[in-house]
Amino acid sequence: MTLSFRVNGRPVTVDVPPGRRLLDLLREDLGLTGTKEGCGEGECGACTVLVDGKPRLACLTAAIQVEGRDVLTIEGLAASGQLHPLQEAFLATAGVQCGFCTPGLILAAHALLAENPSPTADEVREYLSGNLCRCTGYEQVVEAVLRAAERRR
Amino acid sequence: MDLPEIVRPRDLADAVRLTGEGGKPLVGGTDLFVRLRKGAERPPFLVYVGELPELRGIHETEGGVEIGAAATHVEILSAPATAQLPILRLALATIGSPALRHMGTLGGNVVNASPAGDGLVPLYLLGAQVNVVGPARERSLPVEEFVLGPGRTALQPGELIRSLTIPLPRDGAHPYFRKVGRRQALLIAVASLGALVWVEDGAVREARLALGSVAPTVLRPREVERALVGRPLTVEALAELRDALSSAVRPISDLRASADYRRRVSGNLLLDLSSLASG
Numbered sequence: 001m002t003l004s005f006r007v008n009g010r011p012v013t014v015d016v017p018p019g020r021r022l023l024d025l026l027r028e029d030l031g032l033t034g035t036k037e038g039c040g041e042g043e044c045g046a047c048t049v050l051v052d053g054k055p056r057l058a059c060l061t062a063a064i065q066v067e068g069r070d071v072l073t074i075e076g077l078a079a080s081g082q083l084h085p086l087q088e089a090f091l092a093t094a095g096v097q098c099g100f101c102t103p104g105l106i107l108a109a110h111a112l113l114a115e116n117p118s119p120t121a122d123e124v125r126e127y128l129s130g131n132l133c134r135c136t137g138y139e140q141v142v143e144a145v146l147r148a149a150e151r152r153r
Numbered sequence: 154m155d156l157p158e159i160v161r162p163r164d165l166a167d168a169v170r171l172t173g174e175g176g177k178p179l180v181g182g183t184d185l186f187v188r189l190r191k192g193a194e195r196p197p198f199l200v201y202v203g204e205l206p207e208l209r210g211i212h213e214t215e216g217g218v219e220i221g222a223a224a225t226h227v228e229i230l231s232a233p234a235t236a237q238l239p240i241l242r243l244a245l246a247t248i249g250s251p252a253l254r255h256m257g258t259l260g261g262n263v264v265n266a267s268p269a270g271d272g273l274v275p276l277y278l279l280g281a282q283v284n285v286v287g288p289a290r291e292r293s294l295p296v297e298e299f300v301l302g303p304g305r306t307a308l309q310p311g312e313l314i315r316s317l318t319i320p321l322p323r324d325g326a327h328p329y330f331r332k333v334g335r336r337q338a339l340l341i342a343v344a345s346l347g348a349l350v351w352v353e354d355g356a357v358r359e360a361r362l363a364l365g366s367v368a369p370t371v372l373r374p375r376e377v378e379r380a381l382v383g384r385p386l387t388v389e390a391l392a393e394l395r396d397a398l399s400s401a402v403r404p405i406s407d408l409r410a411s412a413d414y415r416r417r418v419s420g421n422l423l424l425d426l427s428s429l430a431s432g
Contacts (some may be wrong), residue, residue, distance in 0.1 A: 018372075019157050055255055062179070108251065
């Protein structure tokens with residue numbers, strides 16, 4: 001099956017088996033290993049990517065569902081080599097520890113700030129509620145998102 | 154992990170034909186892909202109906218709202234037409250997480266027929282109709298007749314849900330929805346209670362209740378609904394019906410909670426309707 005879509009602003013056309021998951025397409029076929037597989041069944045949020053700007057779980061998305069769409073992965077945030085303000089804020093607050101959940105958290109936060117540029121701490125917690133982190137205890141993550149929001153203003 | 158082959162139908166008629174050949178309709182995949190991964194289901198192929206315009210709209214009809222089977226929870230939550238259905242919005246806003254609400258659909262919630270389906274609770278309260286399209290004809294049946302048991306529906310081979318029609322409730326209904334479970338997000342309810350209550354001169358004029366996760370399907374405890382009429386929404390008055398509600402439910406024990414706990418929580422949730430009196 002031939003599939004055309006955009007990933008991180010770049011048009012791609014790939015030939016994939018008709019039952020390919022978006023997660024495997026990104027990681028195995030396109031080498032974009034920033035997107036992580038945690039639980040594989042929609043409970044952890046580690047594989048969150050943005051499709052047309054909206055958060056989606058790549059483990060529960062078939063490749064065919066992004067035909068003609070715009071996919072943003074963590075690699076797309078620092079495409080120019082310069083870290084995105086969200087990435088810098090996660091580093092500055094120690095919102096990153098082992099790092100496995102970080103790409104998903106940052107992309108979910110990116111979608112939140114696009115919808116709501118000045119969220120409250122509770123709104124951040126609510127929006128990131130589908131992204132599990134076993135290291136940070138979330139405090140630094142929430143702080144990072146609020147900090148990035150402030151920087152953007 | 155690869156999924157079964159996925160085909161994209163040209164139009165609704167093509168989707169019906171492919172479903173008739175054994176294809177399983179796919180929209181959000183939030184439940185289906187999990188079941189495929191566990192091997193709980195092995196359809197020969199999937200039919201991706203998520204982009205068929207016939208399944209996508211949300212619009213007002215005479216006296217209600219029609220929601221296409223492929224409309225996502227976020228689309229339903231933000232559609233102007235559903236502003237008149239606050240009970241629907243309350244329940245859908247508790248589903249999964251933001252990403253899952255962007256993916257999952259109310260049609261999928263109905264076809265899954267899970268007793269824990271949060272989206273089913275408001276549909277039972279509002280008396281929604283399920284509009285089904287199949288090879289021979291279209292038909293429409295009440296959600297309570299469509300859902301037969303856990304994971305079992307009245308869908309015949311080759312049929313799929315086209316849309317849901319939800320009648321508007323009479324003016325003045327106080328909406329209530331609460332689910333109980335072990336965490337706040339991605340929560341599969343241990344028990345949930347949804348309600349529409351009309352109050353007049355400090356007493357209940359009409360009450361509709363629907364409980365999730367405490368019976369093989371979402372349950373309307375009609376005797377308790379009738380017994381509520383004429384009572385004030387005070388904790389004391391509601392407490393008199395607590396045991397009646399606990400015995401109306403038919404829960405099972407599973408990995409999330411015991412049947413006995415579910416029975417008790419159901420009764421206790423009833424007391425929380427007192428929060429409507431101040432609202």
